Amino acid sequence: MTKPRHFHVAGTPVPLVDGLEKVTGRARYTADLTTDDALVGRILRAPRGHARIIRIDTSRAKALEGVRAVVTGADCAQSYGVIPIAMNEYPMARDVLRYRGEPLAAVAAIDAKTAQAALDLIELTLEDLPAVYTAKEARAPDAVQLHPDKQGNLEREVHHSFGDPEAGMAKADLVRDEVFSCAEVNHAQMEPHAALADYDPERGHLTFHSVSQVPFYVHLTLARCLGMEAAQIRVVQPFIGGGFGARTETLNFEIITALLARAAGGKVMMHLTREESFLTHRGRPQTDVALKIGMTDKGKITAVKCEVVMAGGAYAGYGLVTILYAGALLHGIYDIENVKYDGYRVYTNLPPCGAMRGHGTVDVRHAFECLLDRMAHELGLDPFAVRRANLLRAPTFTPNDLMVNSYGLGACLDKVETASNWYNRKGKLPPGRGLGMACSHYVSGAAKPVHWTGEPHAVVSMKLDFDASITVLTGAADIGQGSSTIVAVAAADILSVDMSRIRVIAGDSALTPKDNGSYSSRVTFMVGNAAIEAARALRQKLVLAAAKKLESLPEDIVCEGETFSVKGSAQSMLSFQEVALAALAEEGTITVKGTFTTPIKAQGGKHRGGAVGSTMGFSYGAQVVEVTVDIATGLIRIDKVWAALDCGFAINPLAVEGQIEGSVWMGMGQALSEETRFVNGLAVHANLLDYRVPTMVESPDIEVHIVETIDPLGPFGAKEAGEGALSGFPPALVNAVADAIGLEANFLPMTPDRVLEALIKQRRAAKRKVAS
Amino acid sequence: MKRIVSLNINGKPVEDAIADNLLLIEYLRETRRLTGTKQGCDGGECGACTVLINGRPRLACITLASTCDGAKIETIEGQGEGGRLSALQRAFHENLGTQCGFCTPGMIMASEGLLRQNPDPDDAEIKAALGGNICRCTGYVKIIKSVRAAAQQSAGAA
Secondary structure, three states: OOOOOOOOOOOOOOOOOOHHHHHHOOOOEHHHOOOOOOEEEEEEEOOOOOEEEEEEEOHHHHHOOOEEEEEEHHHOOOOEOOOOOOOOEOOOOOOEEOOOOOEEEEEEEOOHHHHHHHHHOOEEEEEEOOOOOOHHHHHOOOOOOOOOOOHHHEEEEEEEEEOOHHHHHHHOOEEEEEEEEEOOEOOOOOOOOEEEEEEEOOOOEEEEEEOOOOHHHHHHHHHHHHOOOHHHEEEEOOEOOOOOOOOOOOOHHHHHHHHHHHHHOOEEEEEOOHHHHHHHOOOEOEEEEEEEEEEOOOOOEEEEEEEEEEEOOOOOOOHHHHHHHHHHOOOOOEOOOOEEEEEEEEOOOOOOOOOOOOOOOHHHHHHHHHHHHHHHHHHOOOHHHHHHOOEOOOOEEOOOOOEEOOOOHHHHHHHHHHHOOHHHHOOOOOOOEEEEEEEEEEEOOOOOOOOOOOOOOEEEEEEEOOOOOEEEEEOOOOOOOOHHHHHHHHHHHHHOOOHHHEEEEEOEOOOOOOEOOOOOOOHHHHHHHHHHHHHHHHHHHHHHHHHHHOOOOHHHEEEEOOEEEEOOEEEEEEEHHHHHHHHHHHHOOEEEEEEEOOOHHHOOOOOOOOOOOOOOOEEEEEEEEEEEEEOOOOEEEEEEEEEEEEOOOOOOHHHHHHHHHHHHHHHHHHHHOOOOOEEOOEEOOOOOOOOOOOOHHHOOEEEEEEEOOOOOOOHHHOOOOOOOOHHHHHHHHHHHHHHHHOOOOOEEOOOHHHHHHHHHHHHHHHHHHHHO | OEEEEEEEEOOEEEEEEEEOOOEHHHHHHHHOOOOOOOOOOOOOOOOOOEEEEOOEEEEHHHOEHHHHOOOEEEOHHHOOOOOOOOHHHHHHHHOOOOOOOOOHHHHHHHHHHHHHHOOOOOHHHHHHHHOOOOOOOOOOHHHHHHHHHHHHHHHHHO
16 A cells, blocks of 8 residues: 545535436436336316315226226325324315315326326316415405314414513614515426335335435325335435425325325326426415514614514415424524514415425515615615624524524625625616625524434434445435535545445435435534444444554554554555455444434523524525616616625535525525416416526526534534525615615515516605605 | 337437327337436426437427437437546536536536537527526526536537
8 A cells, every 4th residue: 555545525525426327317316217017197186276075076087997096085084294283284185175276186097198088087066165365365354264273264373572672672773664575486396296106015015206305204194194004115215306395294296196006006106297396385485574673873683573474375284383483583693682573374275385495584584684774774884784783692592592603694794795895886886786785594404303203313324344335324315405425425534435435325214214304404414413423433443443453552543545554653554445354354244323413402492482493503694686777677687696604614615605506596586586376276377487487597696605613513513505595685685676776675576567666656655755 | 190200319220100299208208218308397498308409409398209200319318428428417517517407417408509509608608598498406607617617628628
């Protein structure tokens, strides 16, 4: 052996470990698992917004040649839902249907044509009920009630008060309040939903592939709804074409596909269309935020009062978590002593909302950062100065007991202020051009999972065998964010081996340890920590074997670049293979595991709902957006974005950049053009032309600045990087538009028609002012 | 009705009886099992199914396979030689022009079509050529970077 080669370590950019499959087309997504023996599944969806189901007659469909199974709500009487206390959904409606597009029945047939023909033969007898499509309609005193146990259509109300909000307001030099209205948005992940279920009636086993971000929750829900033992089910995760929260709970079509497979006694492939993927929804709800802030004339926030109303759609889903997040994450970004929060999550006759990137925080952060800017303007303060007047000092706990161990918001502000040349350009750009800024933050994993079992939050196993290769087993769902790559990097770094020695096997309940899934930006933090612990355990075994072989003490063994040597003596050096075989000689194939458990102190306050928002560490972000606004057309062009994010430590800077760019851009979509639209409950946005995701043409350059604060609990000091930057964009945009044309907009998205209308209103108001 | 259609798919001549109403994407994915070409929408909305027909980027989801008689069709599976990556594939891999990867085959094929017409495109030309290909992960920043990198690499190699 010569000198140790240079090996990859955490902190250097690395392409995705599964990137080769993606660029060559070899990556198999669920819909690519084509097999000739699979039946084709199709779903019959509700043609009304709200109706009593009198009868669903499937006899003609069942009689059609080539039809192998027909199921309806009668075939599954077991409700499900992501939150144990709010399971009020059935895979197919029973008794009452509550939104247009809700599954009512499903068919498995020998081909798509037959399946479609069978759907057309199903006869529905429905009795229309009044429907409510907005939060206002749903909250009206005489409104029809969607769920018998939820009076006033209130899924959950939250009332939190910390400090003394009244006294705080009284101390303020300036108090302002505004109402912001943010449209509902959808994840629009590129891969339409799909599932493949294979039921073996002889064994009574189900093998299930789907697009889920949470294969573990899918596993539990399938067992629950099919009345099977979890041991009879295997959930395998193929490549996943994005998630962004759309797939963080078990979805109705997944259970339906499994029900069909069992009924048919075979294999069923279900491809949802893009329209059906939109109808499955689980997006960010339409949200109204009434916000009041008190501030001293130096810009210090003295109190905040916030009332949030979310139109959540027809079923609970993640709803109560969303409404809790919205209040909890008023904290954790700035130093605010006095906070009052009132949240109302309301049922409506629309597709159910759920979790979406930046879950619960985006619309509230939008309102907050917009109002902060306007108050700064009124007080003659710079927007950066107002943020700096309210910074936290880590380590600390917020009034609602959120733990803050590392805090790089100040550094983020410095970065984007300098990079955008803010001082020399703000307020000095030509007419129609403007600069705006805002801050944001997000959790690095929920400290308490929704399905609480008491187990560690993450487990990673590693196997070292005769070939001296290392197999890493993780249940973490790689949905494109690069979780498998992070796990590989962690193992390579700790073991000081080449990445090519490591294989990551992810997401197969028969092989990999359970993982809660890819949501709340938990994977890098929790699974990363578990991978580090597993790699350390393996390294310890190798060091012991090397010490024995080199007749030295374990503490004197240097493990570097796939070699083992005794400190200070370079002559006797063993290769990785030699040490691996020596270690195997002791005990055979070596398997180790690492776990991660969140510390109790990270698990939030004792108040009701206090666990939501609690995390091991927050990411912090600041961004500056430069715009050009055409006042003749209302069209906004984004010229440039400068985004800084404190991600603790960038384990893979390439992926961190990609995550920040992607989340800023997704915030841009919500801010500029994305919204779901319904006419009498009928989705009229359910395709990628009417649901306007930004194309490359209107997408700006995004300059990313990574800030590292080395969080004491994070893996290598890392925190989350995939969500925190999103919520900074919409307010930075609205603030930039205010700078450009003086329009203070309280709505999202800033579509040209809305901008023009607001401009006309503003001109009329100005005229009236002059006239009076 | 079916008709006999001659195609050249990724350099391989194929003759097949193809139904008049069969879409090219169905033919590629289901008949030929070339599942690298993706369907991301209900027809002509997202660009994920982009393939090259006679060297030009086309949407396989709104093209009837039977209209491709005599055509040269290239898909993601035909890129690169001898198991090695094409310049664009390598650039997308190394620059993280792909995250979830679902739009990637279409994105690479549209980029391939662009670079054959215009080996040294500027950012505006890249945006115009790929404006019909939606990506939901990257914000496009690293996709543009990947296309530029591939163009530079090809220029260096030439």
